[in-house]
Amino acid sequence: MFQNSYKADNEKIKPDDATLKHLAYKMKQEKREKPRKRRIVSAVAVAAACVAVVFGASYVLSNFIRFEPGYTLLNTEEAQTDVTYDDLYNLVETMQRNRQIDDSGNYFDGAVPEGSSSGAWDMGGDMGGGEADFSGTNLQVEGVDEADIIKTDGKYIYALTVDDLVIVEVNGAEMKVQSKISREKLSVNAHFGGEITELYLRGDRLILIGQKYRYNVYDGTVMSEATADGVSTHAMIYDVSDHTSPRFVGSVGQSGFHLSTRMVGDVLYVVTNYTIYDQPIRRDTPESYVPMLYNGEDGAPVEASEICVSAAPQGTQYIVLSSYDTTNPEKPLSSKSVFGCGSTIYANAENLLIASWKMQETKLSERETRYSYGTNLIRYALDNGQISDAVFGSVPGSLLSQFSMDEHNGYFRVVTTNESYTETKGGDSSDVWSSASNNDSSNALYVLGQDLKIVGEIENLAPGERVYSVRFDGDVGYFVTFRQVDPLFAVDLSNAAAPTVLSALKIPGFSEYLHPYSDGLLFGFGKDADEETGAVNGLKLSMFNTADLQNVTEQHKLLLEHSWSDVSYNHKAILVSPQRGIIAFPADNSYLIYSYSAEKGFEKLAELRLSEMYYNDTRGLYINDYFYVFSSAGLNVFSMDSFELLSSLQFE
Amino acid sequence: MGTESPRTNDSVCLTNEDFVKEETKIEDVLNRYSAMVYRLAFARVKNCYDADDILQNVFLRYMRSGTVFHDEEHRKAWLIRATINCGKSLLTSAWFRRISPMDDSLYTEMKEHSEVYYAVMELPPKYRTVVHLFYFEEYSVAEIANLTSQKEATVKSQLHRARGLLREKLKGDFDDVSEQL
Numbered sequence: 001m002f003q004n005s006y007k008a009d010n011e012k013i014k015p016d017d018a019t020l021k022h023l024a025y026k027m028k029q030e031k032r033e034k035p036r037k038r039r040i041v042s043a044v045a046v047a048a049a050c051v052a053v054v055f056g057a058s059y060v061l062s063n064f065i066r067f068e069p070g071y072t073l074l075n076t077e078e079a080q081t082d083v084t085y086d087d088l089y090n091l092v093e094t095m096q097r098n099r100q101i102d103d104s105g106n107y108f109d110g111a112v113p114e115g116s117s118s119g120a121w122d123m124g125g126d127m128g129g130g131e132a133d134f135s136g137t138n139l140q141v142e143g144v145d146e147a148d149i150i151k152t153d154g155k156y157i158y159a160l161t162v163d164d165l166v167i168v169e170v171n172g173a174e175m176k177v178q179s180k181i182s183r184e185k186l187s188v189n190a191h192f193g194g195e196i197t198e199l200y201l202r203g204d205r206l207i208l209i210g211q212k213y214r215y216n217v218y219d220g221t222v223m224s225e226a227t228a229d230g231v232s233t234h235a236m237i238y239d240v241s242d243h244t245s246p247r248f249v250g251s252v253g254q255s256g257f258h259l260s261t262r263m264v265g266d267v268l269y270v271v272t273n274y275t276i277y278d279q280p281i282r283r284d285t286p287e288s289y290v291p292m293l294y295n296g297e298d299g300a301p302v303e304a305s306e307i308c309v310s311a312a313p314q315g316t317q318y319i320v321l322s323s324y325d326t327t328n329p330e331k332p333l334s335s336k337s338v339f340g341c342g343s344t345i346y347a348n349a350e351n352l353l354i355a356s357w358k359m360q361e362t363k364l365s366e367r368e369t370r371y372s373y374g375t376n377l378i379r380y381a382l383d384n385g386q387i388s389d390a391v392f393g394s395v396p397g398s399l400l401s402q403f404s405m406d407e408h409n410g411y412f413r414v415v416t417t418n419e420s421y422t423e424t425k426g427g428d429s430s431d432v433w434s435s436a437s438n439n440d441s442s443n444a445l446y447v448l449g450q451d452l453k454i455v456g457e458i459e460n461l462a463p464g465e466r467v468y469s470v471r472f473d474g475d476v477g478y479f480v481t482f483r484q485v486d487p488l489f490a491v492d493l494s495n496a497a498a499p500t501v502l503s504a505l506k507i508p509g510f511s512e513y514l515h516p517y518s519d520g521l522l523f524g525f526g527k528d529a530d531e532e533t534g535a536v537n538g539l540k541l542s543m544f545n546t547a548d549l550q551n552v553t554e555q556h557k558l559l560l561e562h563s564w565s566d567v568s569y570n571h572k573a574i575l576v577s578p579q580r581g582i583i584a585f586p587a588d589n590s591y592l593i594y595s596y597s598a599e600k601g602f603e604k605l606a607e608l609r610l611s612e613m614y615y616n617d618t619r620g621l622y623i624n625d626y627f628y629v630f631s632s633a634g635l636n637v638f639s640m641d642s643f644e645l646l647s648s649l650q651f652e
Numbered sequence: 653m654g655t656e657s658p659r660t661n662d663s664v665c666l667t668n669e670d671f672v673k674e675e676t677k678i679e680d681v682l683n684r685y686s687a688m689v690y691r692l693a694f695a696r697v698k699n700c701y702d703a704d705d706i707l708q709n710v711f712l713r714y715m716r717s718g719t720v721f722h723d724e725e726h727r728k729a730w731l732i733r734a735t736i737n738c739g740k741s742l743l744t745s746a747w748f749r750r751i752s753p754m755d756d757s758l759y760t761e762m763k764e765h766s767e768v769y770y771a772v773m774e775l776p777p778k779y780r781t782v783v784h785l786f787y788f789e790e791y792s793v794a795e796i797a798n799l800t801s802q803k804e805a806t807v808k809s810q811l812h813r814a815r816g817l818l819r820e821k822l823k824g825d826f827d828d829v830s831e832q833l
Contacts, residue, residue: 002768005768005769006768006772007787009768013690013694014687014690015687015703015707019707019708024679026708027678027682027711027715028678030712031678211801231801257801257802277730277733569805569808570805589816
C-alpha cells in the first residue's frame with residue numbers, strides 16, 4: 001500500500017547522531033546566553049493587569065490572573081472603528097495568551113478559497129477585442145479584471161509555467177518564444193525567496209503578483225523587523241515594450257498571503273490575510289503586530305485610523321485591502337484593514353464585501369447548548385482607487401464562497417446555508433463527554449441595502465441540504481443545493497423586499513459552476529451522482545433552459561468519462577464562449593474542447609492528451625481562428641475550423 | 653495585586669535541578685521532533701547537507717522564538733511551519749529546485765530502493781511537501797493549508813495532481829494512492 005511504503009521509507013531517513021549531538025550543544029548554549037528581555041515586557045503587563053482587573057473583575061479566572069486590557073474589545077457585538085495601535089497590541093497580546101492558556105483562540109478561521117467556481121456575476125467573459133478577435137480571462141464581473149497565469153493581447157502570449165515567465169509571439173500556427181525568465185530571477189530581492197502566482201497585462205506593462213517569505217533569524221535582541229509568519233504579497237511591475245527583454249519598473253506590496261486581486265483600469269486592488277502566530281510583539285513596535293505596506297523594500301505599518309476591529313474577533317488576523325496606481329507604483333492610493341476577521345471576499349468595480357463567520361451559542365439547559373453559524377459582513381466602497389470607510393452588517397448562516405455574494409442595482413444578495421446543532425455535555429470530572437445532535441440545515445437568500453440592513457429574504461429552502469453553487473444574473477438568482485439530488489433554484493430578485501422562488505429543478509448530481517450562456521440558456525459544469533447513494537460518478541456538462549423561469553429544464557446533458565477538473569476550484573480554468581459556440585476546459589490529464597448547439601447539444605471537438613507531466617494549470621484561449629492550449633510543457637495550436645492540431649511548441 | 657508574574661518562556665534557572673531540567677527539555681524536543689523536521693526538509697531538498705542546514709536553523713530558531721507552547725500539537729505545528737518557512741528562505745533554493753540530482757546521499761540513507769519513495773521524490777517540490785504532510789505526518793487538508801499558508805483548494809489540487817502522477821509512475825502494487833481527502 002502506498003502510504004505504508006512511503007512511511008516505511010521515511011523511517012529510514014533521519015539525521016545522524018553527530019549532527020544531533022552538535023545541535024543539542026548549540027541549543028543549550030542559546031539557552032544560557034538568552035537575555036532577559038521578557039522581564040521588561042512582564043513589568044508592563046503587570047501594570048496593565050492592574051488596570052484590567054478593575055474592568056474585568058466579573059470575568060472568571062482560570063489558573064492565574066488573565067491579563068485583558070484587550071478584553072473589552074474581544075466580545076463586542078459590533079465592530080470598533082476608532083482603534084489605536086495600543087488597542088491592537090492589547091488585543092493581539094490577549095489572544096496570544098488565551099491561546100497559550102486554554103486554546104480559546106484561533107489563529108486563522110480558514111480562508112475560503114477564491115476561485116471556487118460557482119460563478120456568480122454578470123457575465124464578464126471575453127475582454128478581448130481590437131483588430132484581432134481573441135478571448136480573455138473568464139471574468140466574473142465585466143470591466144473588473146482578474147489575474148491569471150496567462151494573458152494575451154492577440155499578438156503575444158504572456159504566461160507563467162512552473163519555472164518561468166514566457167513571452168511567446170504568436171501568428172496563427174507560428175509560435176516563437178521571445179523571452180523566458182526564470183521565476184527565481186523575477187522575484188525581486190531574491191534573498192528573500194518567493195513565488196510569483198499570476199499576472200495582469202496592461203498595454204506594455206506586465207504586473208506580476210507574488211508572495212515573498214521573509215524570516216529573520218531572531219538574534220536574541222529586540223526584533224528589528226516584523227516577521228509574523230513572514231509572508232507578504234507584492235505586485236512587481238515590468239515594462240515589456242521590448243518583448244525580448246522585460247525591464248523591472250518597481251514593486252509595491254503588503255503583509256499577508258494573497259487572497260485576491262482585481263484591476264479596474266490601471267488601479268490594482270490587493271487583498272491579503274495577515275495572520276499573527278506566536279512571535280513576540282512589542283507595544284512600541286507596531287511593525288510587530290500591525291500589517292505593513294511596502295514600496296519596494298521600504299515598509300511602514302498601516303495607520304491605526306485605517307484599521308477597524310470586527311465584532312467578536314475570531315483570530316489574530318487582519319484582512320488588508322489596498323489600492324495601487326500601477327502607472328506610478330509608489331505607495332498605495334488607499335489602504336484599509338480589518339482585524340479579527342475571516343476572509344471571504346466579493347468585489348466588483350464599486351464595492352468590496354468581506355465576510356467572516358461567527359458562532360452563535362444559546363444555552364438550552366445546564367448541559368445543552370445550541371450552536372449555529374452567522375456571517376458578519378463589512379462593506380467598502382471603491383472609487384477610482386479610493387477606499388471608503390467600512391459599513392457593517394450580518395446575516396444568519398454561512399457562505400459557500402465569494403460567489404455567494406453579489407451586488408446589483410444598489411442591493412447586495414447573499415445565499416447562505418444555515419447549520420445548527422445541539423451539544424450535550426455530560427459525565428463527571430474523571431470522564432467528560434460531549435455529543436452533537438439535532439443537526440439542522442437549511443438555506444436562505446437575503447437581500448441587503450447599501451447600509452447592509454436586510455430588506456428582503458427567503459428562508460428555509462431545501463432543508464437538509466447545502467448550497468453547492470450560486471449564480472446571480474441581474475434580476476434572477478440561481479443556486480444549487482445538494483444531498484443526493486440537485487435542485488437548481490431560480491429566484492426572482494426584481495423586488496428587493498420580496499424575493500421569490502420561481503422554480504426548483506431536481507436532477508441527479510450537482511453543478512459546481514454556473515455560467516449564463518445566452519438568453520434563456522444557463523450552462524452548468526459539475527458532477528453526476530447516483531440518485532440513491534449520492535456517490536459521485538464523474539464530470540457532467542449541463543445546459544439549462546431558463547426561458548421560462550417557472551419551468552426551468554435541463555435541455556442537454558453530457559456525462560464525461562473524466563472524473564476531476566480544476567474547474568471545480570477555479571473558474572479561470574474554463575473558457576465559455578457563446579460567440580464561438582465553444583466550451584473548453586481541462587479534465588483529468590486532458591484538455592477538452594466541446595461545441596454546443598441547440599440542435600445537437602454538446603459535441604466533442606478535440607481532446608488533447610497532456611502526456612507530459614504537467615505541474616501547473618492548463619488554459620485554452622483563441623486568437624482569430626486559432627485555438628491555443630497552454631500548459632507548463634508548452635503550447636499547442638488547433639485550427640478552429642477542423643480542430644486538427646497544427647503545431648506544438650515545447651518550452652524546454 | 654500580588655507578586656505573581658505572567659508566565660514567560662524565560663525560566664529562571666535558580667538551582668542545579670532547574671538547570672538539569674532545562675537541558676533535559678532540549679534533549680526531549682530533539683528526540684521527539686528532530687526526525688520529523690529532517691524528513692520534511694529532506695523531502696524537499698533531497699540531500700542530507702541542505703536537510704541538516706534546515707534542521708539546525710529550525711531548532712535554533714525554536715530556542716530563540718520565545719513562544720510558550722500550550723501543548724505538543726502546538727509545538728509540532730510550529731516546528732513544521734518553521735521548517736517550511738526556513739526552507740523557503742534558504743539562499744540555495746534547493747527548496748524550490750524541481751530537478752536535482754538524486755545524489756549518493758539518498759542511496760546511503762536507505763539501504764534498499766523503494767520505488768514509492770523515488771516516485772515521490774520525482775514530484776515537483778511543492779507536491780512533495782503536501783504529500784509528506786498528508787501521508788507521513790497525517791495532517792488534514794485544512795491543517796496543511798494552514799501550515800503552508802495556502803488555500804485549501806490549492807492543497808486539494810496539489811494532492812490530486814500528485815496522486816495522478818504517482819499512480820502513473822507506480823503501476824501495479826502501489827496504485828492504490830487513493831482519492832480520499
